[in-house]
Amino acid sequence: MNHDNRERLIAEASKIRDIIKRRMYLKAQNVNEEDIDGILDDVHYRTRGRDKFPRASKMRFTRDGLAMATGKAVAEYRTWKIRKQLGSVRKALDACAGIGGDTIAMALRWKVVSVEIDPEMIEILMHNIEVYDAQNKVEVVQGDITKLVNDEDFKSRLGELDVIFFDPSRRGDGGRTVKTEEYIPRLSFIDELLSLCPNLCVKISPGTDLDRIKYDCDIEVISNRGEVKEVVLWFGKLKLDQEKKAVLATKLPEKMTMERVNTPKIKVTQVGDYLYEPDPAYIKARLIDTLAKQYDLTQIHPKIAYLTGEEKLRTPVLKTYEVMRVTSTEPAEINAALGELGIGRIDFKARGVRVDMKGIHKRIIGKGRRRGIVVFTVVGKKDRAVICRYA
Ligand SMILES: C[S@@+](CC[C@H](N)C(=O)[O-])C[C@H]1O[C@@H](n2cnc3c(N)ncnc32)[C@H](O)[C@@H]1O
Incomplete structure (x- = not known):
């Protein structure tokens, strides 16, 4: 056909x-x-x-190719940061191009050499590059990057290379993996890429244990619209400060970045007038203390990622709930409070407490036209239901 x-x-x-x-x-x-x-x-x-690419209706995908591809919002954020850190960029190497999510975002700004091992993927990659009219900016190379890094002819074609982007496969025959030693190529291939160019950006799984990353790099957790999308390792001049290894969290689309700082232990208190739920990138990057310090908040439990305070804050990195009542976790007590508050449309959240979320709708009914949230969590040492309104 x-x-x-x-x-x-x-x-x-x-x-x-x-x-x-x-x-x-x-x-x-x-x-x-x-x-x-x-x-x-x-x-x-x-x-x-369509969730990832505005021109998806013209693009080609495979199941894994689409699942692993970087969506436009995150890819554009990374290219923005690369340019901010490096000034100008002449050429990038996309070491594992896939269906082209990152190649395309970069090619709209600078030249790219894109390597992909899989011949079926190469066809898809070339098609997608054309959908974005970027064919004049990209040199597509079919091959194994782990071999090409030692190929003199390939290296000479890289010319004025300013940055490498490396997004290894996190899916094999056994399905999705968060173990970096199971990536294809393995994460340790970073060392060879660094010998080609010190400015390296590596995308890894959002499920990665950040404590296991021992490289001299910044670690950044990125979320988009309230969902953690990826963890990025930044090397060379892409690090914010050459003297240290920063741990960062960024919330998109607002591009709101914070760096983890050492803080004295955060105070644990009763629930105040407002309950705050940090963006998941900030939780994953363990910036709860940093947020508490920044916004002068306390915790309701040392191990639970809710913060509390007396003043209403507006920041994209914290969801703000107005606390109406704190009760026991007994459905009868919660229902009575909901009835008094006129709350009949209820969302549920649980953190640090075991709750049968499926069955909860049958037992907690509420009464009235107002909308609210019942947060099951630990306050001090007790399991509690914190009944809130969206602030
Ligand atoms: C995670 S995907 C890349 C997704 C891409 N960044 C995007 O946004 O579309 C990884 C790709 O690396 C390719 N790959 C795996 N091993 C490779 C190797 N040794 N050399 C080149 N490409 C490889 C896989 O075929 C797969 O398409």
Whole structure:
């Protein structure tokens, strides 16, 4: 089937919501079974890809390729930071290009040499680069980066290399992995990449244990719209300060970054007028103390990532809840309080306390038209329900 015909069929099939009817439509167009499966996959991935790429409807994906690809918001943040740290950038090496999420974000700003080992992925990569009209900025190389780093011809083609981006596969036959020694290539390949260029940016899984990262690099946890997306290691001039290893958290889309600082122990108190829930990147990067110091807040338990205070704060990195009542975790007591407060539309949260979240809706009902949140957590040493309103 030629490219234009396939694209036409994908576009038509995308308009049909029902999956069975979609297949029937393609059959009626005399498309063979194998092509039908391929077209249905493309329709599916293009729809899902919209969360990551504004031009997803024209791009090509594979299941793993889409899952591992960096979405536009995060990729653009990284390119913004690379330019901020380096000044100007002439050329980058994307060592493991995949479907091209990072290659494209970089190629919209500077030249890129993109290496990918998988021939099927190479075709997809080249297609996606064209969707963004970036073909003149990218040199695509099919090959194994672990071998290419020792290939003199390849090295001479890199020319004025200012930065390397390395995003190893975190999926193998055994599924997704957070163990850095199981990445392909292994994370220790960093050492060889550093010998090509000291300015290196490495994307690793958000599930990684940060304490196991022993490299001389900054570690940054990035979230977008309240969800942790990745952990990034920054080397060379991409570090904020050459003299130290910073641990950073960044919340997108606001680009709000903070660095972990050493603080005296944070005070533990009763719940104040406001309860604060830190952005998950800040929790993952263990910046709770830093936030408490920055905003003059206390904790309700030394091991629980809620903060509290008497004043209403507005910052993108803290969700603010106004505390209405603190009760025991007995449903009858919670229901009575909810009734008095006129709260009938309830969201639930639990931290540090075991709660059957599925069954909770049956037991805690509330009464009234107001919206509220019941937070099950530990205050001092006791399990408590903190009934709040969205502030
Ligand atoms: C995590 S994905 C890259 C995703 C990419 N950053 C994006 O945003 O689309 C890793 C890619 O590295 C490729 N890869 C794995 N080992 C490689 C190697 N030795 N040389 C080059 N590419 C490799 C895989 O085929 C896979 O497509």
